Amino acid sequence: MSHLEIDGYSHLASPIHRWDPRVKIASLLLTFSIVLLKSLAVALLGLASSAAILLISRLPFSYVLQGIKWPLLFLLPFPLILPLTVDGESFFILYGLGFSIEGLEQGLVMMTRGVAAVVLIYPIFGSSPFNTTVHAMRSLGLPEALTQIFLFAYRYLFLLREEFASASRSLASRGFIKGTDAASIRVLGAALGMLFIRSYERSERIYRAMVSKGYGGDLPSADRFRMEGRDLLKALIVLGLALGLQGLDWMVIG
Amino acid sequence: MNPAIEVVGLSYRYPDGTVALDGVDFSIERGSSVALLGPNGAGKSTLLLHLNGLLRGEGIVRILGREMEEATLPWVRRQVGLVFQDPDDQLFMPSLEEDVAFGPRNLGLSEREVEVNVSWALKVVGLTGMAGRCPHHLSFGQKKRAALATVLSMRPEVLILDEPTSNLDPRSKGEVISLIGELKRRGTTILTAIHDVNIVPAIADQVLLLDRKVVEFGPTREVLVKRGLLKGLGLDVPAIADLFISLKDGGQYPGEIPFTRDEALSALAQIVDR
Secondary structure, three states, rough: OOOOOOOOOOOOOOOOOOOOHHHHOOOOHHHHHHHOOOOOOHHHHHHHHEEEEEEEEOOOHHHHHHHHHHHHHHHHHHHHHHHHOOOOOOOHHHHHEEHHHHHHHHHHHHHHHHHHHHHHHHHHHHHHHHHHHHHHHHHHOOOHHHHHHHHHHHHHHHHHHHHHHHHHHHHHHHHOOOOOOOHHEEEEEEEEHHHHHHHHHHHHHHHHHHHHHOOOOOOOOOOOOOOOOOHHHHHHHHHHHHHHHHHHEEEEEO | EEEEEEEEEEEEOOOOOEEEEEEEEEEOOOOOOOEOOOOOOOHHHHHHHHOOOOOOOOOEEEEEOOOOHHHHHHHHHHHHHEEEOHHHOOOOOOOOOHHHHHHHHOOOOOOOHHHHHHHHHHOOOOOOOOOOHHHHHHHHHHHHHHHHHHHOOHHHHHEEEEEEOOOOOHHHHHHHHOOOOOOHOOEEEEEEEEOOOOOHHHOOOOEEEEOEEEEEEEEHHHHHOOHHHHHHOOOOOOHHHHHHHHHHHHOOOOOOOOOOOOHHHHHHHHHHHH
């Protein structure tokens, strides 16, 4: 399954899937709480909480692991670089370069809370169809224009990817090999430019199709959200977790 | 005379100066099915956009007797369903159900009515059970039928189809042809822009030949035997008819020009009997 399809497993059944999407989005509060943590031990607890919520959501770990590999590539350098740049007691010296414990700890904290936050995104956004999530965001006050941009971007992302793949195949069939030289970049630029022009033309045709069916600026939808006691209970648990992590962090760090 | 579509002196020029339509006049009776034929650049798609009020040129367009103007546009769009050539242009919502419900909701129908219309439209096009699917995951043939459902759910009196069978395999093509036949039997007025002349006898009672202006408009069986006229416009004559026109010209066949396989078989029997 492509990682453009964040809602590829929204059909599964789990307590997270059954959660009212509006409250589910509000639980982003836990993500904010995790990224604000300062203690490594509490950050690891935050990561464990994220993993637990992921486990409850029944989303396949392999799917999530595949998705977090890119953020992980971005986060991995922190525990490698910060020990060299943050002052403190050295635990290792290489050719005169000291690796500080404080730097390592800070790097690990940054990596842990980053991974925890990314892992948590999957149960929140991957357990409801994307359009449901966006409609829920609208009902929470997301402006109409942004709602429509999100919906249409998600709908046409795949088409754009197919068109780019088709353009790449067309280039390859005529002997083009991607490289880093100026000629390659010029060809890729031209292909991308053509893709943008085609996208622009398509957007005009889509707009016409919408107008022909009575579109006047607002996207009609049947909001069928129904909040029940158990939705609020789940929200309270997550809120308690978010506040608990902050409290623990305050006790540890001071 | 009870016209569904009346076009009088319609002209349209694109912003770059290209003349797309030049004094187009025609009238289509309610309940009839008309094929719109013409070479590339003849103005077919431009004409179709005028019938839904998406383009406004000089001249008069009347739908079911009401003249198209700014005030009547919402009414016109309720009466005229326009199905675009590329279904990906028409299926813009994240799920098929939302796409099919888009028009009815814009019309202000109640949720109950929307549900009824959506399930009816999906049933007509044979996509019941796929309501929750993302349009992107449908096959091209399914997308074509889904695009038709998005318009049918508005229950239009007039249906405008732009190349409904293009890029379809024979089976999907057959499904679309029988769908058009079914809608015609229900009394819908249908105007279909099409390039495949072999399909025209199966879907249309009349043919409108367009080349920026109306070149010919008449019964299908009269227009599609005018080989010189069609070839002059760069169009084909249906394969079966083309063969029998040659036989007729050569004096081997004196009868009516056949258009279907069964008609051709009985015409061949006549030739053998002679």
